[in-house]
Amino acid sequence: QSDLAQPASVSGSPGQSITISCTGTSSDVGAYNYVSWYQQHPGKAPKLMISEVTNRPSGVSDRFSGSKSGNTASLTISGLQAEDEADYYCSSFTRSSSWVFGGGTKLTVL
């Protein structure tokens, strides 16, 4: 199975908004509303930021939001802050009852 496609890097200035895309197929992203997003700082374990396309776990800032259209999901971070600089991964459940991740996007806060 192939990874979901994410841009390798995105950047933005403090206070700006950025969007990270995650493109899959009708067998994964397009099949279910089971897309999640993870933030990973260097040397740390990933942290769940968004589940089931749009749901924010308790404790996650409302500056993080998710959406989906067809086979592409997106993560938007508004009001960028320095601590948002990290790697971001999307993940989707698939029709074969397995999970697939995106290749990851490095967010740089300028």
Added chain:
Amino acid sequence: QVQLQESGPGLVRPSQTLSLTCTVSGDAISSGNYYWNWIRQPAGKGLEWLGRIYSSGTSNYNPSLESRVTLSVDTSNNQFSLRLISVTDADTAVYYCARGPFGLAAFDVWGHGTMVAVSS
């Protein structure tokens, strides 16, 4: 507060078997409310889901690794384990265990990860 802790050898010889255990504290695997997952990450690369197991022993695997991966669960010790056979240097990675709640479709709690190197 639930915590997951990976344990196992940090070095495995090529062609041998990689075995890791994840110990769960703060929740009972036997509660039946979660799937228990293994995910790995080679240095500088992305995440790869290996498989998941339920308290009953029902499991699902990454199709690309299914022939080499076996998960097991030990509810009496609140642990679940990963076994990966015939390893090569491509299996060198940080291995994470993670919890997947029913009805959430995500991995909400992760272990800190354990580094496993495949080398002679």
